[in-house]
Amino acid sequence: xxxxxxxxxxxxxxxxxxxxxxxxxxxxxxxxxxxxxxxxxxxxxxxxxxxxxxxxxxxxxxxxxxxxxxxxxxxxxxxxxxxxxxxxxxxxxxxxxxxxxxxxxxxxxxxxxxxxxxxxxxxxxxxxxxxxxxxxxxxxxxxxxxxxxxxxxxxxxxxxxxxxxxxxxxxxxxxxxxxxxxxxxxxxxxxxxxxxxxxxxxxxxxxxxxxxxxxxxxxxxxxxxxxxxxxxxxxxxxxxxxxxxxxxxxxxxxxxxxxxxxxxxxxxxxxxxxxxxxxxxxxxxxxxxxxxxxxxxxxxxxxxxxxxxxxxxxxxxxxxxxxxxxxxxxxxxxxxxxxxxxxxxxxxxxxxxxxxxxxxxxxxxxxxxxxxxxxxxxxxxxxxxxxxxxxxxxxxxxxxxxxxxxxxxxxxxxxxxxxxxxxxxxxxxxxxxxxxxxxxxxxxxxxxxxxxxxxxxxxxxxxxxxxxxxxxxxxxxxxxxxxxxxxxxxxxxxxxxxxxxxxxxxxxxxxxxxxxxxxxxxxxxxxxxxxxxxxxxxxxxxxxxxxxxxxxxxxxxxxxxxxxxxxxxxxxxxxxxxxxxxxxxxxxxxxxxxxxxxxxxxxxxxxxxxxxxxxxxxxxxxxxxxxxxxxxxxxxxxxxxxxx
RNA sequence: GCCGAUGUAGCUCAGAGGUAGAGCACUUCCUUGGUAAGGAAGAGGUCACGGGUUCAAUUCCCGUCAUCGGCUCCA
Numbered sequence: 001x002x003x004x005x006x007x008x009x010x011x012x013x014x015x016x017x018x019x020x021x022x023x024x025x026x027x028x029x030x031x032x033x034x035x036x037x038x039x040x041x042x043x044x045x046x047x048x049x050x051x052x053x054x055x056x057x058x059x060x061x062x063x064x065x066x067x068x069x070x071x072x073x074x075x076x077x078x079x080x081x082x083x084x085x086x087x088x089x090x091x092x093x094x095x096x097x098x099x100x101x102x103x104x105x106x107x108x109x110x111x112x113x114x115x116x117x118x119x120x121x122x123x124x125x126x127x128x129x130x131x132x133x134x135x136x137x138x139x140x141x142x143x144x145x146x147x148x149x150x151x152x153x154x155x156x157x158x159x160x161x162x163x164x165x166x167x168x169x170x171x172x173x174x175x176x177x178x179x180x181x182x183x184x185x186x187x188x189x190x191x192x193x194x195x196x197x198x199x200x201x202x203x204x205x206x207x208x209x210x211x212x213x214x215x216x217x218x219x220x221x222x223x224x225x226x227x228x229x230x231x232x233x234x235x236x237x238x239x240x241x242x243x244x245x246x247x248x249x250x251x252x253x254x255x256x257x258x259x260x261x262x263x264x265x266x267x268x269x270x271x272x273x274x275x276x277x278x279x280x281x282x283x284x285x286x287x288x289x290x291x292x293x294x295x296x297x298x299x300x301x302x303x304x305x306x307x308x309x310x311x312x313x314x315x316x317x318x319x320x321x322x323x324x325x326x327x328x329x330x331x332x333x334x335x336x337x338x339x340x341x342x343x344x345x346x347x348x349x350x351x352x353x354x355x356x357x358x359x360x361x362x363x364x365x366x367x368x369x370x371x372x373x374x375x376x377x378x379x380x381x382x383x384x385x386x387x388x389x390x391x392x393x394x395x396x397x398x399x400x401x402x403x404x405x406x407x408x409x410x411x412x413x414x415x416x417x418x419x420x421x422x423x424x425x426x427x428x429x430x431x432x433x434x435x436x437x438x439x440x441x442x443x444x445x446x447x448x449x450x451x452x453x454x455x456x457x458x459x460x461x462x463x464x465x466x467x468x469x470x471x472x473x474x475x476x477x478x479x480x481x482x483x484x485x486x487x488x489x490x491x492x493x494x495x496x497x498x499x500x501x502x503x504x505x506x507x508x509x510x511x512x513x514x515x516x517x518x519x520x521x522x523x524x525x526x527x528x529x530x531x532x533x534x535x536x537x538x539x540x541x542x543x544x545x546x547x548x549x550x551x552x553x554x555x556x557x558x559x560x561x562x563x564x565x566x567x568x569x570x571x572x573x574x575x576x577x578x579x580x581x582x583x584x585x586x587x588x589x590x591x592x593x594x595x596x597x598x599x600x601x602x603x604x605x606x607x608x609x610x611x612x613x614x615x616x617x618x619x620x621x622x623x624x625x626x627x628x629x630x631x632x633x634x635x636x637x638x639x640x641x642x643x644x
Numbered sequence: 645g646c647c648g649a650u651g652u653a654g655c656u657c658a659g660a661g662g663u664a665g666a667g668c669a670c671u672u673c674c675u676u677g678g679u680a681a682g683g684a685a686g687a688g689g690u691c692a693c694g695g696g697u698u699c700a701a702u703u704c705c706c707g708u709c710a711u712c713g714g715c716u717c718c719a
Contacts, residue, residue, distance in 0.1 A: 201714030
């Protein structure tokens, strides 16, 4: 007999060699039906694999990430089997589960494959799944494993095996398909009831661009058809909310081949939206003691040699702009911090002056690889809502806390309710990758962690994700349809103050070095607007939307009255067009609804006579006849609720 | 940058070796309307760009550029 402990702390004695499935059955039939895999002393485990030692057991179902991952991983094996049947002789790379589904990297050799083929592969997969066979775990010696894949002439698997220790190698087999795999897998292929292959892409073998590019097929699977339908609907919804599509429809921004790839052009409506965001943050920053600064778009080469960026990013990233006569070299600025350091240096500071906070909506330019550009989320010229804060070491934690609070204020105001924080720390094994002393790194990392803990911010730690000059705290927000985006960032930097020899005079009358905090709550205006568009599907909150109202005169006779209404509202910064087309009212209403304007104002004979307006909210809710002042009050009150 | 796909009117897209079509939008006219598409007419395209094959290329081939899906990268 062995002892097992369940997550609720309860203990059970079971027969040596029992499986997680046996344990599930002893709890309930329902659980046994749903269990997909288990954690055994923290190791992920097949539900039909015997346990012969005392262990802590967690049973995983579809509800757990582990359950889904195993389910999807098993589906990728089924895809591989289907592919091998359809395209004999192909070779396999790796086929893991990912956040939403699975993929397999395949060397198709002589075959070419396109999206049209996916339907047939799916069909084959369903056929295989419906056979309800088990995934069989096979322990195999390294020698036998090698000879197996030598027979298959699969150099990719052979390469993987080479790196494994003899004795720890396992194969998994379902039907005729056998794969190198450490598992675990679900018990029966029959659990996979709904499969969808999503797309095909190229992927380098082992992520190395110097090695062969394999064909990657992405897919997802579910236990119920209904779940697949829902997932596909979510993808549809994401497509509808795509900021590139909405940006075009709502005339927010555009791109031009002539201007250049990755260089967004903000249209009037987009600019209005962006300026509202900027003003909102400026106001909050003023309250928090930030000082506005403005710096030019280029900087002398010496500036970047001093900052160390030139050395780090080198001639590849920095193409010089040369002055005609005296041979000076300038660079488009890829970040604002060196400029801000020089602003700091322009005067002397006492310890009483700190923290000093310089804020600038600074536009920067970075050469992103052409294949990486994507709408507004990845561009070559963008504006950071940047600020650099210079603090004394004893102020670091406190200032970090107030920056976190500012970021949280921004997210709350913009209805991003669901977010998490990631603290990026050094890779403890590769400390030489970073600049700055060990001691400073420790201090900075601890300050961030303590600050986050102090205000009760939930966070995860990621080792090896820090910038080369310091640790950071990034915010990931979850949007309305569940996707995660990285937005705001706060970074501690001991490096630049050192390189720029920044100083303040302490109470001891000695020179001391400040610490610098880089921070950007939005990250970049471009990226943030993109995420905001997708979060709200183009239906912006009232205080941000470029047009809050649209006025629809019933006929031409009421155009003058419409203009009066518009003028009145404009006095209170309530803006929007008048639809003067010779169209029916129904038509104008429809178009106004499609354009997502929050308030539709209809004026005709009655309204003109009574000096009123008829108001309808976006979505169809009629507010009825009211005075113009009444609507003004409704709108200003709603806006004031957010912007306090 | 790499692999693959795509590029036709302002937008969404159809089409074919013999120099182009729809819907929406736009303009004009008729209609003067009451809470999600009134009617008619018109205008609008070197078919991304540059080569090649051909009697003939927007269509086939090659290259370039851009976009999309990934990979790699990201101060």
